[in-house]
Structures are given as C-alpha cells and as structure tokens.
Amino acid sequence: MKILLENNFNGLQHIGIPVTDIQRSITFYHRLGFTAVMEKTFPEGDGETTAIMMQRAGVIIELYQLPQSQLEEIANRRDGTVDHIAFSVTDIQAAFDEMKTAGEDIIETAPIHLDFWKNGCQYFAIRGPDGEKLEFNQIL
Template identity: 60%
Template sequence: MQNSINLKINSIQHIGIPVTDIQASQVFYSRLGFKNVMEQPFTDKDGQGTCVMMQLGDIILELYQLPEAALAEIRTRKHGHVDHVAFDVNNIDEAFAIAQQAGLKIQEEAPVFLQFWKNGCKYFNIAGPDGERLEFNQIL
C-alpha cells in the first residue's frame, strides 16, 4: 500500500454534468428541488458555453453546456454524462504543489482561474487510474 497524499480535501464540492440544453436541464433539476445559485458564460477553444451551479442543501451540480461544436460527442455518450467529481480545497496552490510532488497525472500546467462565483475560483484536474477526471477546486 502506498503512502497517503495529503491534499487536504474538505468535501465533494460539486459533480460536473455536461448537458445539451441548459434551460431544459435547469427546469428538470429545479423540479427535484435544486436552485440556480450561479450562472456564468465561459469561453473555450470551440466558442462560448454556459455554466450553471444548481444547489440542494449541501449538494451542488455543475450543469454546463459546451459550444455547439462539442455537443455532438455529448449527445452520443451511452453510459451517462457525469464528467468529473470536484473536491473542495482551502489552498489550490498548495494542493497543486502536493499533487506535483506526488507524481499525479495533472492535466493543467497550473491552477486555472475562472470568473465563477463572486470572486472567481481556481481549479486543476488529475487523471485517476482509469482516466476518470478528478478536479480540485478553491472558491476564492
């Protein structure tokens, strides 16, 4: 058994779900009791998308609609659409340094800033043994 890597994870922060119709998804999750607590556009290599954080108690779902060019792949998925699990951390730079030192498969060169939430957030992803994406996220 290998030694534990102390990334100081607080809790699951959110679960990321790519959607093909952000409005229909908001209505669906609202019917389950979730509330829209944050909505923000974003831009990636394919264009502009939309991210909506839906919350019910301590559960946060990140619903995001990618630009049209990327939606074909999302529509053809057969085994679910959960894209990543995000862990909340207090210090993203410290978590990044620990992950680097541990030799984890980090997907970004450095923590990435997004203008989400009131003051933004920073995140980075690692790949698990089967390629699953695990995000470490700090709301600033």
C-alpha cells in the first residue's frame, strides 16, 4: 500500500471547533492555559465568522463562531463539536494533486487561501471513510 504524503506531512496542524459564544470559549481555554495567537473575522453567508487560534505547548485549537443563522445547529449537536482535524504539509498544491490522483474524496476544487497567520495559509479537506473531515494546511 502506498503511503500518501509520505514526504509532505509535518504533523498535526490544529483541531477545529465551532462554538456558539466565542468569548465564553476564549475564557474557558485561557483557564486551561491556552493563549490566543491569531484572530480573524471574515464575511461568510449572511454574516461573519470569527476564528481564534489558541495555542498551548504545541497544540493549536481553532475556535470559530459562525454567523448567527448557523449557531442553532452547532448548539444542538449531541456528540461534540469537533469539526475537523488539520494536518500540516510543506507543499499544499503537491498534497492536493496527490490526493486527487489517489482518488480521495476532496471537498474543495482547489486549495483555498485564507488571510490567516502572518502571510496567510492555504488548505483543502478530504472526507475519511466515515465522513470525518481531514484538512491539509500550509502556513505561508
């Protein structure tokens, strides 16, 4: 069996958690020793999404609050709210091309650029065998 991304995988990048009250979540994670290392707000659908990257000892959690119209679905989840696990890669386009060639279920049609971090990042996600979302992310 061929190992995908064998030379293009740098480990866990972050765990994405949608939240219903970003300030309450920031306070909670601060109490656990996490520090906010990045914050961005951007338009999405009928409102704005705020994303905060919280870090402690090499672990990054992405807390994000979606527009008001989408919060009810998040609040009503019963088995937790982890949305995705993101892995760090060195070359996002090579990772995308490799996943496409391997026939993986890629969610995006191309890597997406976000104005996160100092110089931005690019990502794309695939679906695992049980529908789990696995994101591949390159910080630029």
